Amino acid sequence: MLAWTIYISFLGAAAMFLLPKGSVALARILALLTAVAGFALALTAFVQHRSGEMLTVTRVPWIPSLGIEYHLAADGISLALILLTGIVAVTGILFSWDIDHRTKEFFAFYLVLIGAVYGVFLSYDLFLLFVFYEIVIIPKYFLIAIWGSTRREYGAMKLVLYSFVGSAMVLVGLIAAYVVSGSQSMSLGDLAGYPFSPHFQMFAFPLVFVGFGILAGLWPFHTWAPTGHVAAPTAASMLLAGVVMKLGAYGCLRVAMTLFPLGLVTPWNHHVLGLGSWRGVFALLAVVGIIYGALVALVQKDFKFVIGYSSVSHMGFILLGLMTLNQIGLSGAIVQMFSHGILAGLLFAVVGRMVYARTHTRELAALGPMSLNHVIPFAAVAFVIAGMASMGLPGFSGFVAELMILVGAWHAFPLLAVCVGIGIVIGVVYVWRAMQKAFFAESRNEPASPEHPLPPISLPERLGAIILIGASVLVGVYPQLLLNIIVPALNSPLFDGLRKGSWQ
């Protein structure tokens, strides 16, 4: 059944073209139904499959002469991310209820993107995974270039070229792994079980890790992310930050680290700048990303750029969690993937849809005098809650995730963990600053002129915000919901290589 999350999204996209001309409302409803159906399938699988072990969904030969199979499978990690995709997809449509320019095409591209994301999370065959991973690129481009705002064509092209360079690196690594193993199989399990020589892994690991890391906002390859997020329409920013960046992180864990564990931990023969292995390098880059993202977010004038850079900072947490290589850190990274997907979606929804679509400005200085906390109180409340969650207040998903990553980092890299602490403090400051400037600035003149009152927050927007906040609180209060399936997945034989390397 889980495979139908992919098919239903693609079918929904195809059905868009069958709708009569100008049927905007119908297109919205069709898109919503499709996304809800996908979400329902994901939720059913999530509820039913409580052991977290790898579960084969579909397996048929695809290109027999190369040993490539159409093999879909899900374990706890993929299930958590599929559930996230379902939630973000549904709320993204709720927040794009106001799209009336080329509506059908918008939702068609949107659903193709969603379907491909489901595909990546479900693929067990690496060829299949790569196919879905690349399908994601094209709808992203059009969503931003057609429906975007600020410098949209530049932002879209930059994002696509970065993604494509990343996937080119991944492709080189995958082809090399396939040829070197000579096993006539692209299955993740088969390739992960093949003992690649440490020398080969030392080259292949950084190649594939950085290839996926580009999409995960790995510093210094993150620059596509803020411009892309800012240029994108609300729903696309939500998807980009919410799930597409997770594809990169998922690829780092699922492909790079699983296939080439020795490349990660084997110490180099000599130390460069005090770093002895790729693990140290990427942990350092992750921490630099956390602090750099937070610092840059601190000085932005554009509201959406604040959120864009905060994504870079939060993605740094995920990458750091992956590099800790201990169970608590890795589980924390996956919880953070889920948490950041929800919260980034919420933040972008507030900024892009609730505020920008009404005020037509994102300048913090211009938003202040509008006293938005009086005019659209729901937006202010939603942003305060999202901001609290994002800065890691207990009771929200962000807290659990960051705590677990910090504990893991403390075991692995005590010095870096201290730096992360600084990053968290800066995180509090930039959220506070943005919140204060945008919503609670003292208005010197009279509130917004009564001739042009801002339209009130609509029902779909309220619904979307409530779903996202609810999900974050649920995970924050009862993290076992995710951990129960993530931990067994991390203990599965697939990650044997990593465990043998250095697993505490």
Place this chain on the structure above:
Amino acid sequence: MIAINHAQIDYAQLLQLVWPEIILVAAALIAVAVDLLLLRKQTPRLRFAVAASLGSLGCVAAILRLVLAPVQANILDGTLIANPLVRLVQIAVLALTIFILLLSVDSKFTRHVGEFVLLVLIATTGMMFLVASQDLLVIFISLELLSLSLYILAAFSKRSLQSWEAALKYFLFGGMSAAFLLFGFSLLYGLSNSTSLLAIAGAIHSPSLNPLLVIAIVTTTIGLGFKVAAAPFHFWAPDVYQGAPAPSAAFIASASKVASFFIFFQLAVLGFAGAEGTAALPHIVRGWVPVLALVAAVSMLLGNLVAITQSSLRRLLAYSAVAHAGYMLLAIVAHSQQSLAALLYYVITYALATIGAFAVIAVVEEHKGSDQLSNFDGLARQAPVLSFGLAIFILSLAGIPPLAGFFGKFYLFVTVLQSSKSLLWLVVLAIAMSAVSLYYYLKVLKRMYVAALPPDAGQFESPVLSQVLVAALAAAVVLLGCAPHLLLRWIEAALQASGL
């Protein structure tokens, strides 16, 4: 299956072997006769429809003959060969020719309809012989038959100066490259006292390369590099792609590529066997492999980088063709059985996408006057089917899954690396360059889907036939991408059966 294997000529058997070619020539003559004798007073469209149908019927009949009465033959030490592999390439060429003929039905560039179809079919006949031979003389003669027809086809739009200029350039460069090729062939004959590829391979086998052989390798590479538009022998390509009438350009860019690449592979692998050398950095050993590796690398770099700056879609496709020639040359560099399978898959799917792109260009030019990229602004609103088709073709050329171009690239790179891991540098270069190529391909898509329709844009009637053709080609590209095995299985079976 009839098996023929003789060192002496038996004309009855030869006749049996060349039935498909005979059918083609007969169809060409019938088409030209019907057109000139019966239809001279009719509209060009009707004349094109009749002549193209007759020509296509001829192609279909030839395909049927190849499929239904397969022959396994080797006449006079490879002068003429029939085996499953040759048959597969011939069928591919014939199928592509059918598309070209159908594509020409809506064109208005000439009143000499019968002659156009005649030349297309004669060129196809040349390709049929070209791929069916392992003998220098027959290869050269059929290559000239093909080339001379193509020169005239490039010049067929008599009212267009561009078409003249393109044809003249094509002819001059072509003549020179033919001279190089003939020079190389004469050296090979001098070295081996034979025109058969296998005999040549036997004669040139020695531990150290004969200097004359080096010259022969280089000049042969120049001659065939010209045919496949590899850099630095590509100078004709942009002008011909731009100046020639759309069906001719599509023909030059598709069917002719399939035949040329196949014979390039055969000539290098069979004729120069024993003089391979290696292209492994940094230990390059002299031979034909490093020469081709160099040509491939230059083609990939130059084609992709120059394509970025183009403002005309045809020129853009020309430079992208140079880049694709670079990728495909990798398969020859790898010279393994799998890499031949990858090459055939790649070149056939590439040809399908290219014909489709030219079909769309032809319609746009008809309405808007030129193929400038700005003429594609907002095309998706005017002609949704054609735009969607062009998007599929362009994305396939860019190598985006799940389209045929992606699997072509993937399989090609895998086979290259499988043949020798030291070719990794070429594979890395190719993948890096295909990341670059996405930029200019996306520029085309941006024009169609993102740019606003110019306010003065009028109504746009897409011809039904073009729409059907584009839809069929797009469907083929998608289908072969999603289920590569449909074609791959056939190629591999043919390779097994032919023992190459």
